[in-house]
Amino acid sequence: MSNQIEEHSVRVAAICDQMSGLEGPLLPILHEVQEEFGHIPDGAIQTISKKLNLSRAEVHGVASFYHDFREEKAGKHVIKICRAEACQAMGADQLGEQVRRHLKVDWSQTTSDRKVTLEPVFCLGLCACAPAAMVDGKLVGRVSTDRMNRILDEVRS
Structure with a gap:
């Protein structure tokens, strides 16, 4: 050992x-x-x-x-994107694809610079504000692609 x-x-x-x-x-x-x-x-x-x-x-x-338990340390920032039905209906799948391409990671992976971990989550309880995300424990509703780009720029800097 x-x-x-x-x-x-x-x-x-x-x-x-x-x-x-x-x-x-x-x-x-x-x-x-x-x-x-x-x-x-x-x-x-x-x-x-x-x-x-x-x-x-x-x-x-x-x-x-439980998805919150991980075998490897997360990055400095953790972005969770809701994948539940209400968020899917409001564009969460496209949002997730955009983030995965931007970060060059798949779900439950961390960027090579260890700055950002991207995780799927199945309901954040913000169905009326879909699509929803959580960034470093803070809930974010009505996440447009522009808003997510600003979030990504902020956590990558």
């Missing part, structure tokens, strides 16, 4: 110890681990499974089911 994986495992174990008394601690632990490291690092699933007496498959299943 490399030193970094070992260091991560020690910190993940401490997070588990701190939160294991919660009812249903798995999701809060995964969120805390992601908050700490920016992703779910190698070895974390094994450490969590041992601490919670769950199988690695159970922990991996939960971590891989």
Whole structure:
């Protein structure tokens, strides 16, 4: 085990110890681990499974089911574009294509300069303001191509 994986495992174990008394601690632990490291690092699933007496498959299943958990660190900025039906009807598919071409990445990928991660999301709750996006945790409604170009210019600078 490399030193970094070992260091991560020690910190993940401490997070588990701190939160294991919660009812249903798995999701809060995964969120805390992601908050700490920016992703779910190698070895974390094994450490969590041992601490919670769950199988690695159970922990991996939960971590891989939710789109917010990632195996690699995100870029400095995270852009999420809604892909749900209301946003699709208002041009989200075209918007997503524009952003993917502009950034030269696919969904759930990070630009080579590590500045921007593009993620799909299936409903931000802004259906009346479609198409919707989230930029670094801030909701943005009625995202036109011009508005997205301004956002992209801002996060790439």
